[in-house]
Amino acid sequence: MGRPVIAITAETLDKHKDQDTTRYYQVMAKYVAPVVEIMGALPLILPPLADKLDVETLLNRVDGVLLTGGVSNIEPSHYQGGASYEGCPHDPNRDATVLPLIKQIVAKGMPLFGICRGFQEMNVAYGGSLYQQLYKEGQFELHSTQVDFDSPVDSLYADVHDLNLNPDGVLAKLCDGLVQRVNSIHGQGIKTLGTDIQVEGTSPDGIVEAFSIKDAPGFTLGVQWHPEWKPRNNPMYLAMWQAFARAAQDYANSKA
Numbered sequence: 001m002g003r004p005v006i007a008i009t010a011e012t013l014d015k016h017k018d019q020d021t022t023r024y025y026q027v028m029a030k031y032v033a034p035v036v037e038i039m040g041a042l043p044l045i046l047p048p049l050a051d052k053l054d055v056e057t058l059l060n061r062v063d064g065v066l067l068t069g070g071v072s073n074i075e076p077s078h079y080q081g082g083a084s085y086e087g088c089p090h091d092p093n094r095d096a097t098v099l100p101l102i103k104q105i106v107a108k109g110m111p112l113f114g115i116c117r118g119f120q121e122m123n124v125a126y127g128g129s130l131y132q133q134l135y136k137e138g139q140f141e142l143h144s145t146q147v148d149f150d151s152p153v154d155s156l157y158a159d160v161h162d163l164n165l166n167p168d169g170v171l172a173k174l175c176d177g178l179v180q181r182v183n184s185i186h187g188q189g190i191k192t193l194g195t196d197i198q199v200e201g202t203s204p205d206g207i208v209e210a211f212s213i214k215d216a217p218g219f220t221l222g223v224q225w226h227p228e229w230k231p232r233n234n235p236m237y238l239a240m241w242q243a244f245a246r247a248a249q250d251y252a253n254s255k256a
């Protein structure tokens with residue numbers, strides 16, 4: 001059997017405003033590494049081409065999709081969230097590419113794994129909404145809601161709070177113990193849950209940290225933290241990549 005192919009969503013980086021000749025489509029290497037090194041899959045970087053992307057060909061060729069994290073935030077118009085706060089970074093190309101894809105991936109039974117921005121994209125695609133600035137709510141101090149990317153990476157990505165798992169969920173079945181530790185690098189968070197979403201885990205202050213899609217025909221998992229960060233150092237992080245790998249291999253085999 002061939003190795004599965006995993007599409008990995010990229011984000012837009014414009015070196016010069018309004019000049020798409022100096023545009024980059026980029027993915028941090030930490031998202032590619034577990035796809036290659038743990039999953040043994042072939043990574044395919046998916047540029048945010050919006051309606052220029054041939055979705056039918058994409059969905060016929062790949063065996064799983066990884067929705068990456070990203071500094072930019074989903075435009076609040078996608079979840080009736082009012083105006084953006086001043087200076088909020090956006091990536092409209094990424095929104096226009098990823099949001100319409102999500103339900104199609106799930107409907108095909110194709111494995112889907114969403115991380116941080118990717119997790120938020122899954123919630124919004126299913127009709128949910130986000131807090132634009134978690135720290136302004138005053139009750140979610142557990143989260144590094146004003147992320148300082150200049151701090152040393154090992155402290156930026158350190159596990160900082162508990163995760164309470166839903167004992168009936170798919171994530172709990174992958175883990176040894178119902179309380180885990182996770183890192184936290186996000187300024188936004190789930191306000192209302194989309195439809196057909198099963199909560200898999202929450203932080204002690206009540207933020208939804210992990211979910212799956214109810215009754216999905218294939219593997220689905222979205223998480224607010226970063227399991228791509230040193231996944232071999234945290235048994236739950238590793239188990240999640242291994243579960244995604246098994247699902248993608250099964251999906252690839254089913255097409256053969």
Ligand SMILES: N[C@@H](CCC(=O)NCCCC(=O)O)C(=O)O
Binds near residue numbers: 028068
């Ligand atoms: N912008 C959103 C999502 C947070 C997120 O994906 N952070 C990733 C940062 C870069 C990385 O390590 O990949 C929010 O702020 O909530």
